[in-house]
Amino acid sequence: MPEAEKPATTIEKRPACPGCGEPWLRPTQLPGRFRCVYCLSRYELVSQCPDCGEHQTIARMSTTEDMTCQSCGGSMLRPL
Numbered sequence: 001m002p003e004a005e006k007p008a009t010t011i012e013k014r015p016a017c018p019g020c021g022e023p024w025l026r027p028t029q030l031p032g033r034f035r036c037v038y039c040l041s042r043y044e045l046v047s048q049c050p051d052c053g054e055h056q057t058i059a060r061m062s063t064t065e066d067m068t069c070q071s072c073g074g075s076m077l078r079p080l
């Protein structure tokens with residue numbers, strides 16, 4: 001696939017909702033809690049991967065990378 005057809009990397013990375021896939025996750029007043037303003041689902045950012053059990057260092061909690069398990073690539077967001 002040509003380089004040009006890859007998704008643009010200049011767009012600001014926002015965490016995508018695991019439920020609907022839309023990049024509308026927003027932090028709530030509670031630390032580590034997020035709400036998708038698109039489908040209104042609530043999620044909690046966990047420090048241990050629900051899939052492989054690997055512990056992650058939560059650095060900024062602002063980009064998709066911070067919400068992805070570095071071991072298995074699974075989402076660190078747990079539906080509430």
Ligand SMILES: [Zn+2]
Pocket residue numbers: 017018019020021022036037038039040041
């Ligand atoms: Zn959603």
Ligand SMILES: [Zn+2]
Pocket residue numbers: 049050051052053054069070071072073074
């Ligand atoms: Zn994992």
